[in-house]
Amino acid sequence: MTIETYIVIATFIFLIVAFLLEAMRPGLILFSAAIIFLATGIISAEEMVAGFSNNGIITIAVLFLVNEGIKQAGLITRLAQIYLPRKKSPMPILIPRIMIPVSLFSAFLNNLPIVVNVTPLLIKWADMMHFSYKKFLIPLSYAAIFGGMCTLIGTSSNLVVHGLMIERGLQGFHLFELGKLGLVISLFGIIYMALVSNWLLPGKKMRIMRGITETKDYYYNLQLKENSSLIGQAVESSSVSGLNGLQLYCVERKGKTLYPGKNNIRLRQNDDILVMGTSDRLNYILAHKDIKLKGEEYLHNESPGDLKQYEVVLSPRFAGLGLTVTEYNFFEHFNAVVLAIHRNGERITSNLNKLKLKVGDNVVLLSTDQFLSNWETSHMFYLVNYLQDYRVGKTSRTRWIALVILAAMVLGIVINELVSWGYGMRLNIFLFVAAAAILLVWLKILPPQNYTKNISWDLIISVASAFAISKGIQNSGIAQSMAQDAVNVVKSIGPAGVLAIIYIVTAILTEIITNNAAVALVFPVAVLAAELLGVSAKPFFVAIAIAAASSFMTARGYRANLIIKSIGKYSYRDFLRIGTPMQIIAFMVSVWLIPYYWPF
Numbered sequence: 001m002t003i004e005t006y007i008v009i010a011t012f013i014f015l016i017v018a019f020l021l022e023a024m025r026p027g028l029i030l031f032s033a034a035i036i037f038l039a040t041g042i043i044s045a046e047e048m049v050a051g052f053s054n055n056g057i058i059t060i061a062v063l064f065l066v067n068e069g070i071k072q073a074g075l076i077t078r079l080a081q082i083y084l085p086r087k088k089s090p091m092p093i094l095i096p097r098i099m100i101p102v103s104l105f106s107a108f109l110n111n112l113p114i115v116v117n118v119t120p121l122l123i124k125w126a127d128m129m130h131f132s133y134k135k136f137l138i139p140l141s142y143a144a145i146f147g148g149m150c151t152l153i154g155t156s157s158n159l160v161v162h163g164l165m166i167e168r169g170l171q172g173f174h175l176f177e178l179g180k181l182g183l184v185i186s187l188f189g190i191i192y193m194a195l196v197s198n199w200l201l202p203g204k205k206m207r208i209m210r211g212i213t214e215t216k217d218y219y220y221n222l223q224l225k226e227n228s229s230l231i232g233q234a235v236e237s238s239s240v241s242g243l244n245g246l247q248l249y250c251v252e253r254k255g256k257t258l259y260p261g262k263n264n265i266r267l268r269q270n271d272d273i274l275v276m277g278t279s280d281r282l283n284y285i286l287a288h289k290d291i292k293l294k295g296e297e298y299l300h301n302e303s304p305g306d307l308k309q310y311e312v313v314l315s316p317r318f319a320g321l322g323l324t325v326t327e328y329n330f331f332e333h334f335n336a337v338v339l340a341i342h343r344n345g346e347r348i349t350s351n352l353n354k355l356k357l358k359v360g361d362n363v364v365l366l367s368t369d370q371f372l373s374n375w376e377t378s379h380m381f382y383l384v385n386y387l388q389d390y391r392v393g394k395t396s397r398t399r400w401i402a403l404v405i406l407a408a409m410v411l412g413i414v415i416n417e418l419v420s421w422g423y424g425m426r427l428n429i430f431l432f433v434a435a436a437a438i439l440l441v442w443l444k445i446l447p448p449q450n451y452t453k454n455i456s457w458d459l460i461i462s463v464a465s466a467f468a469i470s471k472g473i474q475n476s477g478i479a480q481s482m483a484q485d486a487v488n489v490v491k492s493i494g495p496a497g498v499l500a501i502i503y504i505v506t507a508i509l510t511e512i513i514t515n516n517a518a519v520a521l522v523f524p525v526a527v528l529a530a531e532l533l534g535v536s537a538k539p540f541f542v543a544i545a546i547a548a549a550s551s552f553m554t555a556r557g558y559r560a561n562l563i564i565k566s567i568g569k570y571s572y573r574d575f576l577r578i579g580t581p582m583q584i585i586a587f588m589v590s591v592w593l594i595p596y597y598w599p600f
Contacts, residue, residue, distance in 0.1 A: 004042050004476040011036050011472075012521070019513040019556075022359070025316045026514050027461035034465040037472035047475075050167075051467030052460075056159035059430045060463060061455050062437050063153065066409070067110045068454035069440030072447070073402035076105065076117040084125045091135065095194040098122070098136060099143035103186055106147025107154045107179075108410050115144050115560040116382055119567055127278075132203030137568040138578060139193045141560045142552065146189055149549035150182035151175055153413075153429060156459060157515040157548035160466055161541055164523050167467070170537075175417045175429065178545055180597050185546070185586050192585060193578075200578045202570065218309070218364065219249065219340045220285055221294040222273040228290040235265040242290065246275040282309050293366060295337035302368055309339065310365045310372070313382040313566045314357060316458055326353040334375065336367035342569050360555075362566040379453055382563045402445055409436035459516075466520035474524040484532060495535045495600045500591050502526050502540050506547035507583060510557045515548035518557075535600040542594050550586045552579035 011033050018029045037043045051057060070076060083101055085094065105114050122140060126133035148155035152162055152175045162172040198205055224230055230242055238247045238260045251258045251265055252272040258265050267273065272294060285293060286304040299307060314321065320328030330336050341348050341355060342362040348355055357363075365371070375381065412432040440446040446454075502522060509518035522544055530537030551558035554575055555565040564570065 002477060004040070005478045005481070007036070007040050007042060008473060008476040008478045015513055015517065019517075025359075025458050026517070027458035027465065030462050030465035030469060030517055030520075034468035034472070037468065042472045042475050043468055047471045048468050049464075050471075051163075051464035054163045054167075054464070054467060055428065055430060056163040057460060057463055059153065059433055060156050060159060061460055062430065062433045063110055064455045065437040065446060065451065066406075066433060066440065067113045069437065069446035070109065070402055070406060071113045071117060073398050073445050075399045075402045075406070076114055077121065078399055080118045080121045084121065088129060088131075091198040092194040095136075095139050095197055096190050099139055099146070099190050099193065102140060102143035103147035103150070103190075106144040107151045108406075108413075111144035111148050111155065111560050112382075112563075115141055115563060119563065123567075134203035134568055134570070135197055135201050137564045138201060138570065138574070139197055141558070141564040142189060142193060142582065144560050145549060145551065145558065146182070146186035149546055150179040150186065152178065153433075154178075154182075155515070155549050156463055157510075157519050158545050160463055160516050160519045161523065161545045161548070163467065164470060164519070165541060168527065173545075174420070175413055178542065181542065181546060181590060181593050182549075184593060185550075185589050188585050188589055189582060192582060196581075197578065202574055218277065218281075220246070220275050220277060220281065221339060222275055222285065222291045223294050224267060224269055224271065224273070225290055225292055226269075228269075230267050230290045231269055233267045235260050235267070237261065240267070240275075243275065245281050245284065246277040249274045249276050282307075293337075293339065295339070295366065298331045298337050299335075299366065299368075306368050307366055308368065308371075310336070310367060311567065312363050312365060312375075313563055314359055314361045314363060315380060315382045316359050318357070318359070318380040320357050321359060322356055324354050324356055328357060330365065334365070334367065334371060336365040336371055338363060339366050340364040342566065360562045360566045362569070382559075382566075398445055401443060402440070405436050405439050405443075405445075409433065462514065462516050466516040469517070470520040470523050473521060474527075480528050484528075495533050495539070496591065496595060498529050498533065499539055499543050499594060500587075502529070503543040503547045503587055503590055506544050507550060507587070510548050510551050511554045512556065514557055515551065519544055519548050533600075536598070539594045539598045539600055542598055543590060546586065546590050550583060552582040552586070554579070 014036075015029065015033055018024065018032075019026070023029065024032075034043070034048060038045065038048045079101075083097075085097060089097075102114060102118065118140060119137065122136050123133045125131075126136060145155075149158070152158050152173050158173070158178060165172045230240065233240055233242065235248055235251075238249070240246070240248055248260050248265075250260075251267070252274070253268065253270075273291075285291060286296075286307060296307075319333075325338055325341070330338050338352070341352060341364070343358065343360070409432050412435075413429055416429070416432070437446070441448050441451065502525070506518050506522045509521060523541070526540035526544060527537055530540055551561060552575070554572065555561040555570075561575070565575065
C-alpha cells in the first residue's frame with residue numbers, strides 16, 4: 001500500500017464521520033475531501049475543477065431555475081388540488097392515485113420542490129377526508145424517488161454516473177435508458193406501498209366504513225392568566241374542565257415534568273401546560289379568557305384574530321443553524337414566536353430556549369399574514385405551511401403558460417431522443433432545459449431579481465466535488481485493490497456476484513453519506529472490476545445509478561425524506577420498517593433485470 005492509499009482511506013473515514021456527525025453541509029464535506037486530494041497531489045488542479053465545467057452540472061443548475069418557475073406559477077399546487085380524490089376509497093386505490101402523478105413529474109423536475117409543494121396539500125386533504133396523514137407522506141417521498149430513477153435528469157446522481165462515463169470516453173445513458181429498470185421497480189414499489197402502507201406506517205389503520213381515523217394534532221404551550229378560574233383545577237385523565245377539545249399532555253413545573261395518570265396534578269399559576277388539539281383550536285385558545293399561549297405577549301400589539309399558526313422546516317440556508325432559540329431571536333427576524341419544535345418525530349418539551357437549531361427541525365410559529373407574504377418564497381425554509389389554508393397565488397393564465405413551457409421542454413427532450421435513436425443526430429439536453437428557464441424568466445413567471453438564490457449551490461458543489469473524489473480514488477490505486485478483492489470473493493459466481501456487491505455497497509453509502517458521494521466512491525471500483533472480469537462495465541454503472549437513487553431506509557440520504565420525516569413526525573424506525581422491504585425489492589429486481597437489459 002502506498003502513501004496515497006493511506007490518505008484515501010483516511011479521507012474516506014473522515015467522510016463517514018463528518019456525515020454521521022452532520023459536521024457541515026454535504027457540499028462542504030465533499031469539497032474538503034477533494035481539497036485533501038489536491039493538497040496531497042493525488043489529483044491535479046485541472047482534475048479538481050473539471051467537475052464544475054461538466055455538462056451535467058450546468059444542466060442541474062439550470063433545472064433549479066425551471067423548478068422554481070413551475071413552483072412560482074403555482075402549477076404543482078393547483079394540479080394537486082384538482083387531482084386529489086374527493087371521495088373515500090380503500091388504501092390500495094388511494095396510494096397509487098397519489099404516487100403515479102408525483103412519479104411522472106419527478107422524472108423531469110427536481111424531486112424536492114414537488115414534495116415541498118404537495119406535502120401541505122396532502123396533510124390538509126387527509127384532515128378533510130378524516131384520514132391519517134401519516135399513511136401518505138412517506139409514499140409521497142418514495143413516489144418522487146421512483147420517478148427520479150426513470151430518467152437521466154430525474155435525479156442528480158444519474159447525471160453524475162452519466163458524466164463519469166463520458167469522462168472516461170464511454171457512451172453515457174440515453175434519457176430513458178434507466179427507465180427500462182426504473183419503471184419495473186416503480187411498479188413493484190407502488191404495489192408494495194398500496195398493500196402494506198396501511199399496516200407498516202404509523203397512524204390509525206384506515207377503515208373507510210368506520211368514519212374518522214385520525215387527524216393531525218398540534219401541541220400548544222399554555223400558561224394561566226392572572227386570576228384564572230383554572231387555577232387549582234384538578235386534571236382528570238388527560239382532560240381539563242374548561243379546555244374544550246384539548247388534551248393535556250404534561251405540565252412543566254419548577255424543572256419537573258408531570259404527566260396525567262402518573263401524577264395527581266392541580267394547575268398552578270406559573271405552570272407551563274402542554275396540550276394537544278387540532279389546528280382549529282388556535283382561535284379558541286386566543287379567545288379564551290383564562291389561558292394564553294406562552295410567548296403571546298411578544299405579539300401584544302397584534303389583534304388575536306390576526307394571529308395564525310405556521311409550520312416551517314429549517315433548510316441548510318437557515319441563518320440560525322447552530323444557535324439556540326434564545327440566541328436566534330425569531331421575533332426580531334420574523335415577527336414570530338416559537339410555539340414548538342419537533343425533531344426525530346418527537347416534540348421537544350423541555351429547555352426549548354436552550355435548544356440548538358438543526359437542519360430538518362420542524363418549527364411551529366405564531367405570527368400574522370405578513371409572515372407568509374415575506375417568507376413563502378424564502379429558501380431558509382424547506383416548507384412554509386399555513387395550517388388553516390394553503391393558497392395558490394398566481395393567475396390561471398400564468399399556470400397555463402408554465403404548463404405549456406414544461407410540456408414543450410419534455411416533448412423537445414423526448415423527440416430529441418427519438419431522433420438520436422433513428423438518425424444518430426442528437427442535441428444536448430441542456431438546450432431544452434435552458435430554453436425553458438429563459439422563457440420562464442422573460443415571461444415574468446420566474447422573478448429575475450436574485451435568480452441565483454434559487455440554485456442549490458451546495459448540491460452543485462457536492463456533485464462537482466464527487467467528480468474530483470472519484471478521480472482521486474482512481475489515481476491512488478485503491479480502487480484496483482478493492483476491485484480485485486471483490487472479484488476474488490465472488491469469483492465462483494461471476495459478474496452477477498460483483499454486481500450485487502456494487503449495488504449493496506452503493507445503497508449503504510447512499511444512506512450514510514448521500515447519493516452523489518456514494519457514486520464517487522464506488523464508480524472507479526466498478527470500472528476496474530469490469531476490466532478484471534473482462535466484461536462490460538455498463539451493468540455495474542446501471543446498478544450504481546439505481547442504488548444511489550434508492551434511498552428508502554433513512555431520511556439522511558435524500559432531502560425529500562428529511563422534509564417528510566420532520567413534518568410527518570416520523571421516527572427512524574418508521575423509515576426502517578417500511579423502507580427495508582422496499583430496498584430489498586429494488587435490489588432483487590435490479591440484480592434480476594440488469595443482466596437481461598445490459599448483458600455483461
